[in-house]
Amino acid sequence: MVMLVFAGAVHAQAIEPMPFANHAQELRFQHLTQQLRCPMCQNETLADSNAPIARDLRNQIFKLMQQGRSDDEIKQYLVARYSDYILYNPPLKTGTVLLWFGPLLILLGGGGVVLVALRKRKRQGVEATTVGESADNGEDW
Amino acid sequence: MNRLLPFIGFMLLVALFGFGIWWNTQHDPNAIPTPLLNKPAPAFNLPKLYEPAQTVSKTDLLGQPYLLNVFASWCIECGVEHPVLEAAAPTLGVKLVGYNYKDAPADAKGWLAAHGNPYALLIADESGQTALDFGVYGAPESFLIDAKGVIRYKHIGPITPDVLAAKLKPAIAAMLKEAP
């Protein structure tokens, strides 16, 4: 029951108007907070979360922006306090090499297998294409 | 052999999931290890809870180790932790400093009056601004800080008797042994 109440409370929205210097800054703020993870919540961005810490961090980010800090500096500020956990975009490090290059490895491996299969088929194809289209499916499309 | 690859891959996944289940029984999924471990604690300058005119800074506390316990009257789990701290405070071996987090002073004082006050010193961070420098994201959290002002251990969540015996006390012992 406690869980449900908690979950329900979380889904109230985080809506906080802030006095942005201009529209570009507002866009920057939206973009940045959507890439950061609320440290307290189940799995929500700082932009979406209504948790107290998310509010505090949004305010802090806003303050840092007014001080003229860049997005990277703001991220560094947060990482120094809350670790890489706060970044939804995990930085490329020795530990995350597998994460970032894994898909490429799989693609290369899979591509290799497909290529080998295609070449094999092509060699077979020279002999077999004359066998002609059989009528088993009727559909030639 | 090639045909066994999917099976082998899947078994690796199973191992990972098995690990995941075990890991979750051992760790609080909401606890994020702090990057400040073994680094100097951030500088702070906060008013005392009971004498707001006086402030306490990090340098004031240098010279002897202390356990900084982040708590708040609105925090339900702090109520769970509090009796443990009260019982343990005299034998802890380090000074227990209370860090009142995002709380109205009156609420905090009322709460301490009701639950008891084990703290040797109480500081208040009403805005929660300084707490950001400590990487606090909820309460309760506890930082073990040595005589040189370095964070030696952090616990996220309530200090239960288990945590006290298995983690906090050994951490204190190790710290005291190193720097008598």
Place this chain on the structure above:
Amino acid sequence: MTPELGQLALILALLLALAQGILPLIGAWRGNRALMAVARPAAAGQAVFVTFAFGILVWAFLHFDFSVQYVADNSNLELPWYYRIAAVWGAHEGSLLLWILILNVWTVALAAFSQKLPEVFASRVLAVMGLIAVGFLAFIIFTSNPFGRLLPMPGDGADLNPVLQDPGMTFHPPVLYTGYVGFSVAFAFAIAGLLGGELEQAWVRWARPWTNVAWAFLTLGIVAGSWWAYAELGWGGWWFWDPVENASFMPWLVGLGLIHAQAITEKRGSLRAWTILLSIFAFSLSLLGTFLVRSGVLTSVHAFASDPRRGVFILAFLTIVVGGSLLLYALRAPRVAGGKAFQLLSRETVLLIGNLMFAVAAAMVLLGTLFPLVGDALNLGRISVGPPYFGFLFPLLMLPVVLLLPFGPFLRWGKGESPMLKQVLLRAGIAAVACAIVAAFFVDGKLKAIAGVASLVWLSVGVLLYAIKRWREVPRGRRYPAEMAGMLLAHLGVGVFIAGVLLSESLSVTSDVRMAPGQTQHIGSYDFRFDGAHRTTGPNWKADQGVVTVTRDGKPVAVMHPQKRTYLRGQVQTESAVDAGIFRDLYVALGEPMDAGNIEGAWSLRLYTKPFVRWIWGGGLLMMLGGFTCAADKRFRLKRAATVREDLVLQETRA
């Protein structure tokens, strides 16, 4: 009616599932027709008992039987009847029962429509379905009994999570589960095919419509979930790459590959091993999704309350089912690359590339979803993998698919004709570039939006060109067989979807604003006037309701009523107001009053204009429609021809 009867029904269903899972397999192995004949009646009996159990839970909810723990936890006296029915699948135990019910629906459908299949094959298929049911029934009976009592009986219950009190939620889980569970049919066919060995190749044709229907349901389920997140969670987003969302997306991707691989295998006989593997993977990923959602191994907004015991049970089940099938695959998968040969430039090649990309994309999603766990295991610290990661890699992987898609239908099986392809490239390419240039003026040169328009034109012109070619070259009545029409619809859906995603992402305008009554905000080309807030009530909630009047160039467009609801047990829930349109959505969410005591004063509000956001779901619905249309093809209706080989098979298995 006593809930214990429900539990008893589940136990009886388990016994029947055991009979359905084991006896026909022995029968098929020993050539014993009597044992094989057990499959259908056992399946029917199991379905009766499961339906009965499900009915009892529904009855308990409708009659406020709070002596049942699950009912007391998820409903109360004030909850309207329709949400009390939806509450049946509002938490872990009941949703598992729904899962089992749907599995039974699929099994019964399979039992009914497989009469013309060879007996040995059909009984193996039904047995596999029975074994899957055994696992889930054991799971629910031993770890997650929805009929557990709560004594003494409380006077009133807690509440259904308010997030779930939405029409979308009554609809989303059943449809999604229908998709998930539907892949069990393709899985059962593949396993039966493996058990039958080289003799059974025709199974792919029989499996195709089932796979298409399952995939179409899964598509609809994901679309419904996405729509629900957009409207209900109040964040205006439609996809968050959350582990639970990914859990439904992976089987979808693999199912997509499977649909295309099955087409090759059925028509040309090639890629048999790959089709089998994908059939296993699609269902395995459905099971994996169940594991991820219910074990608490990963943190997600949508996960059910976790319990390591359940995690261990599903993991054991997963290991037996998936590990067993993959071992079977290793032992029995066809070793010789069969089927007709094809050249480098052929439809097979393009489909193969598509399959490769879908598989890699699914693997990427799996890697990203599980990497935090890998991080824990390798002591790399806590790592978050979120939208920036998936949002960067997924479009990259899908780019070749989008580029190749218009050519697919024009390529012939076995060998292609390059002049035709050049023509397609030229026409679709010129159209796409021309439209992109025109669009650039309308969207302030935003690259994403231009790419969205170009993709839409590229894909839809490709579809159109092929439709025209068929119209010209083929006599009436045979121009668009259902299978092809389905393909064209689905491919068009891809274009609409991409356009929706890219246009809405680049053209949406969001603003959090503070508004006093009477104040106006200009967002996009619309003026939002806040006309104050007042209190209102619903069947089981109270709300502050804002009134926002939207005008464009002085002309009224919509009056919107965003709410901030407080449910009975104090849960707060934002109900955004959405004014839907084909070309744009207006979206208003109510935040907090600036002065907590005075709701008639100023409020914080979030205002959005979201151009083309609806195309995202429109594209998804077209894909779904394509799947269903395809499955309706006459070619897939079973002919008696299939049974001719039955006796042969029977003899072979005896030998």
